[in-house]
Amino acid sequence: MRINLVLELLDSPGQLVKALEPISNYGANLVTVIHKRDYKNDNGNVPVQLTIEGEHEDLKSIVSKYGELGFSIIEMDGVVLKEKITTIFFGHIVDQDLRDTMDRINELEGVVIVAFDIKLNGEEKSTALINIEADIGRKQAVFNRIAEIAEEKDLLVINEV
Template structure:
């Protein structure tokens, strides 16, 4: 697939993401390929500002060269998909290569300690249930216990993309704990 095809797929994902979050500012992460000429970086950043975007971060990779161009990573917020499309057109007219472009999700850390008689089958079922949550960004489960006792502790931690997803996860864990007889302790994080 050529870069235009990849860009089309990314654009489709961003449009879907924008519909899902209900018109909030788009948080975008883009890798740009810039000529190593003075003023090129400013020329790439200026259109973001002119379209009322908010630049969050810029990382200039002098050692990362692709096709004779230096890669610059830019994270920014912009108010709409149409403004993002306008920005991409401006970059294309200026000869700025878009190496990669995608949405940037804010994540919320989650940490739960499960204590009690937690059979491995229950832990596996919990993992599969939590993995099916659409707001799950990452998850890790660590189990500690003794082979001679039924008491175990499991640490469930990771990141969710929304606070609503975090609350849903807690609700699922508490429901499972009440049903299976183990204690659920939420971490002190967010």
């Protein structure tokens, strides 16, 4: 059996080797590896496309191991598994408990904030750019949670279209 995966790896020494270890540990074969270092995202991650051959159970174990190692599988056999969501908060973000805002977004199943950039302007209102990675089909749940937080904390929200 053959499986095609696209992983996101941190662009730092040793990450590709770490991603290849489960393949040999489970006795599968690496057919193709394409490491696209020129396509670094905002978080410093790069996509790595792998084609792996092996027994069905071994391939399932490899995919599971990637989750344990913290590697994000963004595509499997041509099916996109993760989507990126970008939103902007404007208002008294820090005064409205920044940690609570992040925790409430991150507590959604299959959702994680991958970057949070804030621009402070003294005592004035601040702007925060939030990059979120979510499982496919979770986008509306993310938008609903963001709207709920914004209304409660009197923040202006600009969501992507």
